[in-house]
Amino acid sequence: MSWTDERIERLKKMWADGATASQIADELGGVSRNAVIGKAHRLGLEQRPSPVKPGEEKKAAATAPAAAAAPVKPAAPPRAETPARTAPAPASPAQSTAATGTPQRPQAELQYRSIGPGGFVRQGPGDQQAPIPPAPPRRLVPAKPSPEVADKTGLLDLNDRICKWPIGHPGEPDFHFCGEQANPGFPYCVQHCGVAYQAQLPRRDRRPPPPLPYGGPRVR
DNA sequence: CCCTGATTCGC
């Protein structure tokens, strides 16, 4: 996905409105939170209360205080809205995480509700939330352990002392865990620790093909 | 652990 004029406009607008980079990324789609932040900075728009910013200091800048013209900026947060607690704000279907069911940003005072391609509406605490459709009736039944996993180390067998190295892939019928004696202080046995923990090389010299397990790129 | 924005740097 590329940065078309429209997408840049939306980015600017939402950024100015105080949406977080994640919200913007979700809304735009096809880009990561990092991409949004990177773009925002390249566009020059920034100056936002950052959790990591406020205390600005340099290590090597011990001397030469005169050189800097000392551009003092008040940096008054234009967004002075009081975080009025919104009563139970159910996530809209578009933004709910189906699998986990966990609301992603319940603390946000502004939500951007998509109204289709190219549009969204800002929704403040006072606004009405469209009623969410009731979930279809479901009866949950316990899964029966398949014979393949009978003797293997399953999720429920995990504890601090045994190796949690996954064998196979989640969802596969015989997915299980290593189950060996764990290396004390580590989640894996000695052997798997050797695979899991490797010296950090400079990015330049790193061998891309990452070690197992999983290895699949994160999918959204 | 989750979140956040900032920064770096290979591409």
Place this chain on the structure above:
DNA sequence: GCGAATCAGG
């Protein structure tokens, strides 16, 4: 210019 990786605070 782009954005993943990383950093660092809450």
